[in-house]
Amino acid sequence: MEMAQISETYISLMQMNGLFFIGNVVLLWMMFRGVTNANLYGANTFGKVMHSVISICVVAFNANTYGNVSSAVNNWAYAASQSSEELTGGMQQFVDNMGATGYSNGSLIPSDPLGIVFFAAILIALIGGMWTAPGPKE
Numbered sequence: 001m002e003m004a005q006i007s008e009t010y011i012s013l014m015q016m017n018g019l020f021f022i023g024n025v026v027l028l029w030m031m032f033r034g035v036t037n038a039n040l041y042g043a044n045t046f047g048k049v050m051h052s053v054i055s056i057c058v059v060a061f062n063a064n065t066y067g068n069v070s071s072a073v074n075n076w077a078y079a080a081s082q083s084s085e086e087l088t089g090g091m092q093q094f095v096d097n098m099g100a101t102g103y104s105n106g107s108l109i110p111s112d113p114l115g116i117v118f119f120a121a122i123l124i125a126l127i128g129g130m131w132t133a134p135g136p137k138e
Helices: 002-041 045-081 089-098 113-131
Strands: none
Touching: 002 045, 002 113, 045 089, 045 113
């Protein structure tokens, strides 16, 4: 019974984070679409500044969702390892693969180096792509 409650809780958290992830992908697509339009039609300084600020927010939203998912999966594995029930083979393998040694909080900065590089590259592409766009075309 205890494992069922743990699983239901974390599955609900993963579903919620999945919805946030879908929304964040749409926001990222919109921001890259803005870069494309700025390079096609030009952009003034105000538009470039606003796009940069919103890009920082969108990348932060994405990184936060990534951190929350990483934390939820870690916490799910740790809660299962602390359960008084015997774990099934698949659940035990999940716990072993996660290697969770305690509960963790989600973070805006990814816990793995590849995640940091990924989000930094997205931010550079968004801001750099906008600021290299030509001025408004007459």
